[in-house]
Amino acid sequence: MERTGNAPPDDIPVALVTEGTHGPVIHDVNRAARLAGIAPGARVTDMRSLCPNLQIEYADIAGDRVTLQKLMLWARRWCPWTTTDGENGLVMDTTGSDHLWGGETEMLRDIEAKLALLGLDAQLALAHTWGAAWALARFGGVRQISRPETLGHDLASLPVESLRLNSETCLLLSRLGLKTVGALSAVPRTSLARRFARAKPDGNPLHRLDQINGHLPEPVSSPSDLPRFEVQANLPEPIQDPSPYLPDLCQAMCTRLADQGYGCRSLILTVFRTDGEISQLSVRTSTPNRDADHLQKLFGDRLERINPGFGFDLISLEAGDVTLIDTVQTTLDGTAEEALALPRLIDRLTARLGPRAVTRPQIFESHVPERAQGQLAALADIPPQSAKIRNTRPITLLPTPEEVKVLYAVPEGPPVQFTWRKQTLRITRYAGPERIAPEWWHDRPNARLRDYFRIEVQDGRRIWLYREGLHGDGRGGDPRWFIHGFFA
Amino acid sequence: MTCLTQHSAITRLSYGGRERKVLSQDATLSEVFAGAAADASALGFVLSQLPEKDAPILWVQDRVTRLESGVPYLHGMSNVTLIQISVSRAQDALWALEEGLRSSALRAVVGEIWGDPKALSFTATKRLAMRAEASGVPCWLVRRAAAANLSAARDRWRLNSLPSAPNPHDSHAPGDARWQADLFRTRRGKPTQWVATHERATDRVYLSAASVDQQMATGDGAHRQRAAR
Numbered sequence: 001m002e003r004t005g006n007a008p009p010d011d012i013p014v015a016l017v018t019e020g021t022h023g024p025v026i027h028d029v030n031r032a033a034r035l036a037g038i039a040p041g042a043r044v045t046d047m048r049s050l051c052p053n054l055q056i057e058y059a060d061i062a063g064d065r066v067t068l069q070k071l072m073l074w075a076r077r078w079c080p081w082t083t084t085d086g087e088n089g090l091v092m093d094t095t096g097s098d099h100l101w102g103g104e105t106e107m108l109r110d111i112e113a114k115l116a117l118l119g120l121d122a123q124l125a126l127a128h129t130w131g132a133a134w135a136l137a138r139f140g141g142v143r144q145i146s147r148p149e150t151l152g153h154d155l156a157s158l159p160v161e162s163l164r165l166n167s168e169t170c171l172l173l174s175r176l177g178l179k180t181v182g183a184l185s186a187v188p189r190t191s192l193a194r195r196f197a198r199a200k201p202d203g204n205p206l207h208r209l210d211q212i213n214g215h216l217p218e219p220v221s222s223p224s225d226l227p228r229f230e231v232q233a234n235l236p237e238p239i240q241d242p243s244p245y246l247p248d249l250c251q252a253m254c255t256r257l258a259d260q261g262y263g264c265r266s267l268i269l270t271v272f273r274t275d276g277e278i279s280q281l282s283v284r285t286s287t288p289n290r291d292a293d294h295l296q297k298l299f300g301d302r303l304e305r306i307n308p309g310f311g312f313d314l315i316s317l318e319a320g321d322v323t324l325i326d327t328v329q330t331t332l333d334g335t336a337e338e339a340l341a342l343p344r345l346i347d348r349l350t351a352r353l354g355p356r357a358v359t360r361p362q363i364f365e366s367h368v369p370e371r372a373q374g375q376l377a378a379l380a381d382i383p384p385q386s387a388k389i390r391n392t393r394p395i396t397l398l399p400t401p402e403e404v405k406v407l408y409a410v411p412e413g414p415p416v417q418f419t420w421r422k423q424t425l426r427i428t429r430y431a432g433p434e435r436i437a438p439e440w441w442h443d444r445p446n447a448r449l450r451d452y453f454r455i456e457v458q459d460g461r462r463i464w465l466y467r468e469g470l471h472g473d474g475r476g477g478d479p480r481w482f483i484h485g486f487f488a
Numbered sequence: 489m490t491c492l493t494q495h496s497a498i499t500r501l502s503y504g505g506r507e508r509k510v511l512s513q514d515a516t517l518s519e520v521f522a523g524a525a526a527d528a529s530a531l532g533f534v535l536s537q538l539p540e541k542d543a544p545i546l547w548v549q550d551r552v553t554r555l556e557s558g559v560p561y562l563h564g565m566s567n568v569t570l571i572q573i574s575v576s577r578a579q580d581a582l583w584a585l586e587e588g589l590r591s592s593a594l595r596a597v598v599g600e601i602w603g604d605p606k607a608l609s610f611t612a613t614k615r616l617a618m619r620a621e622a623s624g625v626p627c628w629l630v631r632r633a634a635a636a637n638l639s640a641a642r643d644r645w646r647l648n649s650l651p652s653a654p655n656p657h658d659s660h661a662p663g664d665a666r667w668q669a670d671l672f673r674t675r676r677g678k679p680t681q682w683v684a685t686h687e688r689a690t691d692r693v694y695l696s697a698a699s700v701d702q703q704m705a706t707g708d709g710a711h712r713q714r715a716a717r
Contacts, residue, residue, distance in 0.1 A: 341593035342544070348587055349573060353580060359572050360544075361562050373562050378571055395528045395535075395565060396558035421526070428651065431661035456662040460649035461527050485558060488532020488665050488686060 013051055016059035017044050027059040028088075061087075071120075073225055078111060081222040089137070091130055093220040108143045127151065130220065131212035135162035135181070148214070155212065156182030163208040169196075173205065185209065229256055229264065229319040238274045238311025243303050247296055249317045254292040257319065261327075263288030264319035267295055271306060272314040279307045283351050286379045287343040288325045294344055298351040346378045355379055367436050369397060369484065392434075392454065394464045394485030401466070401482035414453045414465055420483055425457040433467075446475045454487065462487035515539075515626040517617035519641035522632045523648035525556040529667040530647040532686055534598060534628045535565060536693040543595040544569040546588035551576040552602040553632060566691050578605035582612050589619035589627055600630045604637060614640035636672070644673040653685055664688055669695065 008014050013033035017024040024044040036051040048054055068084050075082045078101065081093035094107065101107035108124050115122045125136035127146040135155060136144045139162040146154045155162070158181050160173045178184045184192075184205055192206040201207045210216040231252045233245045246269075257263060268282040283298040328340070349358045359375040360382060366372045376382065407424065408417040413433075417426050432453035440447075448469035455465050464485040469475055518537075522530035538545065547560055547570050560570060571594075573584045578601055588597040597620070601608060613629075617640045620627040629641065636644060648668040655663035665686040672679050682695040 341591040345546075345588065345591040345593060346571065349571075349584055352587075353573065353575060353584065357574050359574070361560065361570050361572055363562055369561075369563075375572070393563035394558075394561055395531050397561040397564075398558040399554060429655075429660055429662045431655070431658065454662060456652055459524075460651045460666070461524065461529075462649065462652065462662055462665060463526070483526075485561060485564070486526055486528035487564070488528045488535075488667075 014055045081220050129214045130218045166202045169203045233315045235313045238313045240308040250292040250296040254290045257290040262322045263290045263325035265321035268318045270316045271312040273309040273312045281306045285347045288323045395488045397485040401484045404481045427455045430455040448475050515624045516642040517620050517627045518643040519629045520645045529649045538596045541595040544571050546571050546597045548573045548581045548584045548599040553600040578607045597627045610638045642675045646670040
């Protein structure tokens with residue numbers, strides 16, 4: 001599951017790691033590493049001593065989850081009901097669809113081949129319940145198929161870990177001497193029921209055994225796929241300019257979105273050129289939207305950027321990032337329109353100026369001034385503000401602090417005179433220092449502390465000046481002075 | 489020495505025949521010329537003049553302004569949410585300002601434009617002024633390194649920093665900010681000069697006529713130098 005892309009050769013032990021409380025821990029391993037004795041959950045430093053040539057990669061858990069979701073939808077080519085199973089599994093309800101692939105054996109072979117083409121290696125098993133398939137896929141043979149009548153025999157030799165139990169229960173069972181499913185099944189039902197009466201399903205072996213044998217239902221609830229919205233205009237002969245067709249296309253798209261209650265956050269306009277090339281143009285919005293006029297305006301003068309070549313005869317408009325949205329009813333005083341005005345303004349500004357030019361400053365938890373405010377794209381969803389506004393901060397901040405040349409330094413406080421931007425400034429009053437230490441978890445190791453002064457120069461301007469470092473702090477030469485911002 | 493407490497009309501001042509808290513409550517286009525590039529008094533004054541409304545401010549800056557006078561810093565403002573736009577050409581800045589004035593969902597539109605670009609013509613300012621008046625969103629143009637050429641701005645200000653008020657707790661520290669606010673052209677009254685004091689604790693700006701403050705305005709703060717060492 002995790003080894004997409006350029007997978008390392010099978011004979012090199014590779015482990016994926018995540019950050020634990022006491023340094024990195026192993027998240028998952030490949031076959032060579034498993035054979036070398038590397039266990040998931042162990043600390044990397046310990047495992048390095050066990051296997052010195054262990055290669056380490058950081059695990060992308062969120063990315064894996066997204067990939068698994070996509071793979072789940074992709075797997076609907078074999079059967080209509082699929083869903084994800086934990087972090088690394090897929091469950092497919094193939095009832096009634098295996099004959100389309102020439103039988104169960106052929107279907108499993110086909111699934112494995114197609115997954116191998118994607119660069120994924122899979123362990124497959126087929127059984128009449130979810131639990132049995134789970135156990136056989138992980139602990140059984142290669143592409144094992146189990147019939148209901150032979151299930152007891154197939155499972156008997158598997159370890160109790162194959163019952164999807166949590167680790168405490170597995171440990172308890174192994175201490176009781178119940179190491180295999182067969183041994184557990186031999187225990188009288190009443191004894192197990194008495195022992196695990198109050199346990200949750202993942203700690204209750206009896207519950208899991210019932211699920212495996214089909215005595216308890218465990219249906220596959222398959223999430224439905226998002227609908228795809230696309231409208232097309234077939235033209236009688238090639239044209240160069242799509243703009244006359246855009247209003248109708250947008251209108252048709254928004255009607256279809258409205259019929260099903262969806263809104264889209266992006267629109268992709270594709271023209272299919274007569275020379276076989278395609279060229280695309282996309283716009284994004286800050287909120288899900290199905291207003292034809294607004295979406296059409298976002299294309300605006302950007303339609304010039306589409307390359308028509310020798311003309312095109314097919315225009316297609318596709319909606320991306322569709323989500324269900326509620327219909328907003330306009331009240332008599334027009335308040336619903338007001339709520340829409342701001343996202344629409346952001347959409348128009350971003351469509352013309354680009355997403356990097358339109359931002360929303362946000363406040364972050366940090367003492368370092370330039371980190372206490374960050375820029376988020378205005379199109380993005382804005383997280384709720386949690387950080388606090390600090391007092392006595394300047395109203396504007398220079399993007400990069402500018403160094404000043406000190407003309408007349410004094411042992412304590414800011415310099416009396418300095419030169420900045422070819423002007424000699426004399427400090428008439430000052431307040432400070434306010435010491436801001438570097439953040440060791442962000443900064444490079446030899447970052448110096450800063451002493452900030454609020455100063456007022458001879459013409460009344462109020463400036464935020466800081467000294468970087470101290471004399472003899474062992475992190476560079478003499479301290480330097482910088483201007484960082486301006487007070488109103 | 490402290491002139492503001494001696495002056496009678498401090499908190500409310502009569503302007504254009506009516507009493508109002510801020511000078512230009514009617515939404516329109518106003519221009520502020522900052523005395524120096526690194527003088528943030530113009531921004532402080534503009535923020536104090538904006539109406540109270542729970543909506544973001546559209547803040548448009550061109551590239552030179554960003555480098556020379558810095559970007560707006562939320563920690564130094566109170567109760568402000570911003571949508572910040574950074575462009576490199578004045579045409580784009582003016583387009584963004586106009587686009588912002590189309591929608592009524594903003595508290596104000598502030599544009600910082602450096603120098604005298606050709607795009608900022610009389611026609612462009614006229615368009616901004618009419619849009620601002622139509623939508624009811626005030627528009628403020630902050631001009632730096634610029635000449636007060638022909639413009640349709642209804643109010644035109646010149647803002648400079650003055651040496652700050654004495655700090656009651658520390659005589660060597662700067663106190664509440666003071667600005668020289670010079671309304672040199674207006675459609676609604678007589679051009680006047682004020683001395684504005686920004687009281688940081690309450691975040692209010694008091695204005696008093698500049699005539700009584702001449703003595704302080706001309707001083708360069710030399711007499712408040714640090715104690716001799």
